[in-house]
Amino acid sequence: MSVSAAGYDLTPLTAEEVEKKAAGLSGEERRVLLDHGTERPFCGTLLDNKNPGVYYCRLCELPLFSSDSKFDSGTGWPSFFQPFDPDHIRYIDDNSMGMTRTEIRCPRCDSHLGHVFPDGPPPTGQRYCLNSMAMVFRENQD
Numbered sequence: 001m002s003v004s005a006a007g008y009d010l011t012p013l014t015a016e017e018v019e020k021k022a023a024g025l026s027g028e029e030r031r032v033l034l035d036h037g038t039e040r041p042f043c044g045t046l047l048d049n050k051n052p053g054v055y056y057c058r059l060c061e062l063p064l065f066s067s068d069s070k071f072d073s074g075t076g077w078p079s080f081f082q083p084f085d086p087d088h089i090r091y092i093d094d095n096s097m098g099m100t101r102t103e104i105r106c107p108r109c110d111s112h113l114g115h116v117f118p119d120g121p122p123p124t125g126q127r128y129c130l131n132s133m134a135m136v137f138r139e140n141q142d
Helices: 015-022 027-033
Strands: 053-057 063-066 090-094 101-105 112-117 127-130 135-139
Touching: 063 127
Parallel strands: none
Antiparallel strands: 053 063, 053 135, 090 101, 101 112, 112 127
16 A cells, blocks of 8 residues: 555555546546546636635545645636645646646546646745646535
């Protein structure tokens, strides 16, 4: 078993486990998460969320980002400057669409999350640009 520094199991799910978890997804959620699609800008349900909490992978519920690292990038997608745990994001070179980008995926279920760009704010200078439908938000229960 592979465990992240934050203590979460990162063991990759089997194709059967992924398909079982994906059974309840809508067609559009499947297109984004499993077929590496992108939702339209400024339409995601989590774009304007400012509540304190954690954003989890919609498919396998691995924590991906904390609200503490969320910022308004003006791009139309929820943006973060750092992940919940560095091991909770997998990076893939993406040369589609006539450009070079870095795709980000969940390391456990391989769901497409979005892309990361080197034009974010301090302290990291990174802009993790996420599809709202790739995540589930859970508000802190203080």
